[in-house]
Amino acid sequence: MVKLDKHLLYITILLLAAFSLIELPTGTDTLLFLVTIVIVGIPHGALDHVIEFNDTRPDKLQLVKFYSIYIGLIGAVFACWYFFPQVSFLSFIAISAYHFGQSQLFYLNLKGRFVHLYYLSWGMLLLSMIIYTNIAECMAIFDSLEWLEVSQLNSTLWLSLLIKSGTLWITLTCLYLAKGQISMKEFGRELLLLAILLGSSLVTNAVITFTIYFGIWHSFRSLLLTFQSIRKNVGNSISKFIKAAMPFSVAGILFLGLGYYLSFHFDLGISIYMIFIIIISTLTVPHLFVMNKLYNPLH
Numbered sequence: 001m002v003k004l005d006k007h008l009l010y011i012t013i014l015l016l017a018a019f020s021l022i023e024l025p026t027g028t029d030t031l032l033f034l035v036t037i038v039i040v041g042i043p044h045g046a047l048d049h050v051i052e053f054n055d056t057r058p059d060k061l062q063l064v065k066f067y068s069i070y071i072g073l074i075g076a077v078f079a080c081w082y083f084f085p086q087v088s089f090l091s092f093i094a095i096s097a098y099h100f101g102q103s104q105l106f107y108l109n110l111k112g113r114f115v116h117l118y119y120l121s122w123g124m125l126l127l128s129m130i131i132y133t134n135i136a137e138c139m140a141i142f143d144s145l146e147w148l149e150v151s152q153l154n155s156t157l158w159l160s161l162l163i164k165s166g167t168l169w170i171t172l173t174c175l176y177l178a179k180g181q182i183s184m185k186e187f188g189r190e191l192l193l194l195a196i197l198l199g200s201s202l203v204t205n206a207v208i209t210f211t212i213y214f215g216i217w218h219s220f221r222s223l224l225l226t227f228q229s230i231r232k233n234v235g236n237s238i239s240k241f242i243k244a245a246m247p248f249s250v251a252g253i254l255f256l257g258l259g260y261y262l263s264f265h266f267d268l269g270i271s272i273y274m275i276f277i278i279i280i281s282t283l284t285v286p287h288l289f290v291m292n293k294l295y296n297p298l299h
């Protein structure tokens with residue numbers, strides 16, 4: 001991971017330089033976002049069934065149980081959005097924050113009872129930083145879903161989350177540094193990544209910054225980790241890996257496409273990013289449980 005992260009840092013810096021120097025035609029950010037979601041975003045979750053049964057040969061009952069729980073959770077999250085949109089939205093932000101923090105920092109091998117809080121604080125720091133520095137853009141996205149009543153999700157909330165999560169992340173980092181569980185080099189690298197993403201957030205916009213983070217640091221990194229861990233199932237071949245990810249990637253893309261189709265067909269006026277947030281939140285909950293299994297044995 002450490003070697004890979006160095007290369008990813010160079011790529012992120014190059015992208016930031018390119019995006020800040022080149023005047024992008026209108027709509028490039030949306031195109032980039034959609035291409036990233038299709039190429040790495042959805043596929044990184046489409047191997048959940050392989051990860052789940054990595055070390056076992058599941059019988060029919062186990063398969064039925066897995067798929068029923070997975071699809072049941074998707075339905076439950078949809079129902080929550082219908083009945084409690086604001087709670088669902090804020091819960092999704094918190095769940096995403098934890099998931100992002102875990103996928104970013106799992107390699108540190110941290111121990112103790114604050115690990116989950118540490119992951120949550122890193123992810124919340126990232127998301128609140130992107131949202132607060134692009135508050136008008138993000139409020140327009142959130143506001144497109146009328147039921148969300150965004151007046152309470154204003155800049156004061158995101159600033160307060162930014163300060164609280166930042167303080168918590170720094171405090172816990174100091175604790176882990178003092179315990180020798182994190183080295184200064186590792187801390188420096190994580191701080192540099194956050195500084196680059198802050199730079200991107202200030203120089204470009206929320207969509208581009210989120211796309212850079214989600215494409216490179218979350219999805220691509222997670223795909224590589226999944227490849228390493230399921231190698232014994234699919235062999236060392238990239239084409240077999242792509243083949244294994246294909247069916248549910250297509251299903252995931254169709255699912256997202258259906259969300260877009262329905263929203264445009266019924267002229268709901270919901271931003272494409274907000275539709276992404278709703279559809280992805282339904283997949284994220286079962287995905288988080290499966291990925292937990294992948295990150296935990298590596299501790």
Ligand SMILES: CC1=C(/C=C/C(C)=C/C=C/C(C)=C/C=C/C=C(C)/C=C/C=C(C)/C=C/C2=C(C)CCCC2(C)C)C(C)(C)CCC1
Binds near residue numbers: 252277
């Ligand atoms: C296996 C399986 C399957 C599949 C699955 C899948 C395909 C998954 C995926 C998953 C995934 C794929 C996940 C993901 C996640 C993600 C996330 C977690 C995200 C978050 C985000 C956010 C939070 C953002 C926000 C924003 C925007 C968007 C714009 C700008 C601004 C902001 C930053 C605010 C099925 C169902 C078919 C069946 C059963 C089994």
